[in-house]
Amino acid sequence: MEDLNRLAPPQMVQGDPRTLTLLDVNARFLPHEQFRRLVANIERDGCLTSTPLVWNDAESGRLVVMSGNHRTLAAIEAGLTEIWWMQIDEPLPRQRQIALQLSHNAIAGQDDPAILKELYDELESVEWRQYTGLDDKVLDLLEKVDVASLGEANLDFASVQFMFLPDELERAEAAFDAARATATADQRWVAGLEQYEPVLDALETSRAAYKIGNSATALGVILTVFERHVGDLAEGWFDETSGEPTRKGTAPLETVFGARVVPVETAAVVRAAIDRLVKDGAVPADEPWRALDVLVAQQD
Template sequence: MEETNRLAPPQMVEGDPRMLTLLDVNARFLPHEQFRQLVANMERDGHLTSTPLVWNDRESGRLVVLSGNHRVLAAIEAGLPTIWWMQIDEPLARQRQIALQLSHNAIAGQDDPAILKELYDELENVEWRQYTGLDDRVLDLLKKVDVASLGEANLDFASVQFMFLPDELERAEAAFDAARSAATADERWVAGLKQYEPVLDALETSRAAYKIGNSATALGVILAVFERHLSELAEGWFDAATGAAIRKGMAPLETVFGVRDIPVETAAAVRAAVDRLVREGRVPGNEPWRALDVLVSGESYVGTGVVIT
């Protein structure tokens, strides 16, 4: 390993962030929404609350940002006239520059989810919760935390990738193959390219209606609205005017009742009635849903708390 000598302590410098040189190749990326939140935080605070690392390259006369490129960019966009940074003035070989950059990105602690949940729950103001920059995936995981029993992070999550493909078969197949080879999502949902703009419009409408900035939260709103209109999906198999099915096959029960769940008391009574019909041989054991045929056939049956006539 080259340059095993210790670095001299960096000095703290205050200056115009616009005079700093950002990295041409930076392995660390920041999603757009998180960057916008970073800019908003700086506009609120009036300064940085964490310090970039800068190297003074005396040969070129450049001040190179080794760590904190996004913070510097955000400071510029937030209009901050000056910021503080840690500055290394001694010569650095290219290998050591890269090692410093990658170590700052890679060596980081992990949050204890139980403590993180406890601290987050203390924030009563919505604006301060937004200030933290915690995304919906993290917040959803926090809902599942058992503070009494969980000592360290061991939480599962799944990533989903939306792909909007063109109508042409060859182009669609090529795009899908490229996305499949490059992505690591647990699930991939394919849609037509012409649906891309309507999806963005739906997300924007949800954000505007509820005054939220996070796309994942906006998607949650869209799904909640969808859940309230499950019964409308019956149009895919049911003709309301004639009361007859318009296709063969199976239909989801939630499109019949308009809900995914029913009270356990009702479910227990229905289950008992179905079990009785199966025992009596009036309903096949491998097709218990045919108890509904008994309901609509006009036969009379009195079960445990359920009357089928």
């Protein structure tokens, strides 16, 4: 295992952000609207109000931004010629560079919703509310919830981890093993690496369409749109032109009806019809779905 000795305290350095080297591979992404808000905030302040972490790579002569890539880029776009940053001057092995980068992205606190709402309500100016980057729709939801009764220990939740893996088997297996060793989740969903950008684009489109900033809310919008078009999945087993199946096996009922549920009145009528067919012996008791074949045949 690599040595995890303490780092020497970083020194504070002031300089031109254009002299810094941004990471080629950065796990943290920032939606376009949030980045534009960050640039606007920096233009208003005239400086950075949070400090990037920079490593002085003596071997290459580069000053590499380990944490704060978006802040640095936004400072450049805002026209700042000087910013402050914390600088590490000692050598850093590749493993420690990655660990530093990921730890700064991953270790973050949680907002207490009651305190968040209380502080937000103190802001009288619309401009300052906009400055915070908080989403009004999300905050509005707090009005409808008794947050005093909520606590992390009382919440029933499950964690889901998305992993976008490359096509190459060896690289995919290595990435999957690394993720499994460093993180826990109730479920892990694996997707192709080429699907990563379309997922981000879908989230960004949902946020822009409904003017929301919360990724979870945007994902809910995507799922709602999916539910409206669940019947389109019939393309996976049905040829609309010939009216014949295109494969063997089974098909989800929601792709037949275009909905996951039906009104109870309709369900009751269908269930009663199936029970009559089973009782008459026209349909096997262990295959009640065959009642659909009988009902369709009666229409011919």
